[in-house]
Amino acid sequence: MSADPHTDTHGAAVDTHGHDSHGHDAHGNGCAPAGPKRPTTEELIARKAATRQEIEPGADLMTISIGPQHPSTHGVYRIVLDLDGEIIVDGRPEVGNLHRGIEKLCENRTYHQIVPLTDRLDYIASFAMNHGFCEAAEKLMGLEVPDRGRYIRTIAHELARLSNHILWLGIHVMDLGTQTFFCICFRDREYILDLWEMLCGARLTHSFARIGGVAKDLPDGFEYRCRKVMEFLPKRVAEYERIVKNNRIYYKRAKGVGVFTAEDCYAWRVTGPPLRSAGIARDLRKDEPYAAYGEVDFDVAVEYNADVYDRFLVRMKEIRESCKIILQCLDQMPDGDFISKDAGHVLPRKSEVMRQSGAMIQDFNQVFRGPQAPKGEVYRAIEVPKGEMGVYIRSEGGGKPARVRFTTPSFYHGQALPALAKGEMIADMVAIFASIDVVLGDCDR
Amino acid sequence: MGLKDVVKKAAFVDILRGMSVTGTYFVVDKVTVEYPKEKLQTYPRFRGIHALITDPDTQDAKCVACMLCPTICPSQCIHVVGEETPDGRSHAKEFDLDLARCIFCGLCEEVCPVAAIVMTRFYEGSTYDKRDFLLDKKALMANQVYAHKEVFVEKPEATGAAKEEGR
Numbered sequence A: 001m002s003a004d005p006h007t008d009t010h011g012a013a014v015d016t017h018g019h020d021s022h023g024h025d026a027h028g029n030g031c032a033p034a035g036p037k038r039p040t041t042e043e044l045i046a047r048k049a050a051t052r053q054e055i056e057p058g059a060d061l062m063t064i065s066i067g068p069q070h071p072s073t074h075g076v077y078r079i080v081l082d083l084d085g086e087i088i089v090d091g092r093p094e095v096g097n098l099h100r101g102i103e104k105l106c107e108n109r110t111y112h113q114i115v116p117l118t119d120r121l122d123y124i125a126s127f128a129m130n131h132g133f134c135e136a137a138e139k140l141m142g143l144e145v146p147d148r149g150r151y152i153r154t155i156a157h158e159l160a161r162l163s164n165h166i167l168w169l170g171i172h173v174m175d176l177g178t179q180t181f182f183c184i185c186f187r188d189r190e191y192i193l194d195l196w197e198m199l200c201g202a203r204l205t206h207s208f209a210r211i212g213g214v215a216k217d218l219p220d221g222f223e224y225r226c227r228k229v230m231e232f233l234p235k236r237v238a239e240y241e242r243i244v245k246n247n248r249i250y251y252k253r254a255k256g257v258g259v260f261t262a263e264d265c266y267a268w269r270v271t272g273p274p275l276r277s278a279g280i281a282r283d284l285r286k287d288e289p290y291a292a293y294g295e296v297d298f299d300v301a302v303e304y305n306a307d308v309y310d311r312f313l314v315r316m317k318e319i320r321e322s323c324k325i326i327l328q329c330l331d332q333m334p335d336g337d338f339i340s341k342d343a344g345h346v347l348p349r350k351s352e353v354m355r356q357s358g359a360m361i362q363d364f365n366q367v368f369r370g371p372q373a374p375k376g377e378v379y380r381a382i383e384v385p386k387g388e389m390g391v392y393i394r395s396e397g398g399g400k401p402a403r404v405r406f407t408t409p410s411f412y413h414g415q416a417l418p419a420l421a422k423g424e425m426i427a428d429m430v431a432i433f434a435s436i437d438v439v440l441g442d443c444d445r
Numbered sequence B: 001m002g003l004k005d006v007v008k009k010a011a012f013v014d015i016l017r018g019m020s021v022t023g024t025y026f027v028v029d030k031v032t033v034e035y036p037k038e039k040l041q042t043y044p045r046f047r048g049i050h051a052l053i054t055d056p057d058t059q060d061a062k063c064v065a066c067m068l069c070p071t072i073c074p075s076q077c078i079h080v081v082g083e084e085t086p087d088g089r090s091h092a093k094e095f096d097l098d099l100a101r102c103i104f105c106g107l108c109e110e111v112c113p114v115a116a117i118v119m120t121r122f123y124e125g126s127t128y129d130k131r132d133f134l135l136d137k138k139a140l141m142a143n144q145v146y147a148h149k150e151v152f153v154e155k156p157e158a159t160g161a162a163k164e165e166g167r
């Protein structure tokens, strides 16, 4: 028995694809003996070649269309696959069925009005989208967010990440054949949604970020409830791992399937957990800290085998890290404003509007004219649960942007699917597709 | 494949380990709420269907037809026509809200300078007739029975200068 925790419980299962992980320590740092063995890039490429079947040139291909209405595509995504028997030879993704023209809608709305629209991008983690847009708009206007606002944003962003990953886990494992587990995940996600309802009043489309801060302060009792949830959630993750990680069926369906090396990820602009499962510790929360991420202590979850199983492990680690971040933020929560006092760019607080004429004028000004942004263009990228999300804003001055563009992770992940699935069995398509976590609202915008 | 693995496979050890979790839930308390029979209590910030609050002095809606909420609404679903009453008050003659277009973002509640339009705890708005989604002033004022308690008491503790700073 090796010391490797993967091979430890699944001695037999590792051999299913004819490549056990006898990699040597490629990176040569101290944690190698205790952690899982790290395969080198060459080994990963060799593994990829080993799992993927040979495609004979000139074979008789069958074309099938999966989607747009297919339960495993989690939305209206269509992929046309060329099959040689059961082997996927090529595929052509087709997106745009959920196109709502959000980028165009942004052009005749003020910055305040765009925030609720960004909810509808990735509706599983809508605060992350609000946050990305507000960060970009603040960069354009040169606004500073007060400390308390930054900490509340960090908590909210991590709550969004938690609910995203837990939902992902339930659906991913359900695609591979379990039913009960889906309900267990939904039950735990419900605790997070309750926190959201307490925090901002909505369970799915939060619209909680505002230009210059957040919409509301933490309510009474939130801290206590949040601490309770964050303390038991890691125990629940251990439970998930008892059910899924050590399950032979899941292991065989996920291990070694859909290998996508770091080079492939770079070539297809795949970011987030799929990139981190290929051994690249790229996380904008760490690399270019925004909100309060520079002031809390957390680790970037990294795995090295670049397959479906490791993407699952990365996300489980991220759930644990998120709980850690939220608890730290609650501990360090500073007093003060939750939204900036800049009268030129920020919606005033309700209690002030009802009492002070200055705030009332600010209210009218912000609603009718919008926050007055200078002329110019900005790009701001943040790490959302699914990967890297960028917002580009071009402003001609005034309260409305001239052009807004969102570069959302799901779009790039969706287009990489044929490259990921090429040479795999068609039955593995479902596992691979779920493992890259695509939400079609995010993809089609 | 070692002997240990053969035993493991034959005895379904992995499956049993997972099933032990499932089995636990047979005996612990249920978390499911049987929805139509029992209902969940909403939190005080819940953003349900809107209401217009009545001004106790005039028995009319508090709304002064300032046009802030129709302007901020991202889906442009509020329609207000203002007029002046004989006693010189500005009020809304018409106030229509199209729920079918509303995205429940809460911006209208946030910008209203007199706290006239609020979002309530009422969420069971399904209907057989889509004309029911068009709420007029009367329907919106009738909805105020569902309003959260805290909107009537506008946080007296927030008046102090020290509190003004923070939250």
Ligand code: SF4
Pocket (backbone or CB within 6 Å): B072, B073, B074, B075, B076, B077, B078, B097, B101, B102, B103, B104, B105, B106, B107, B108, B109
């Ligand atoms: S909740 Fe939002 S969409 Fe609905 S009426 Fe108010 S501002 Fe408009």
Ligand code: SF4
Pocket (backbone or CB within 6 Å): B062, B063, B064, B065, B066, B067, B068, B069, B070, B080, B092, B111, B112, B113, B114, B115, B116, B117
């Ligand atoms: S409800 Fe409030 S914001 Fe809307 S028009 Fe009336 S007073 Fe103005």
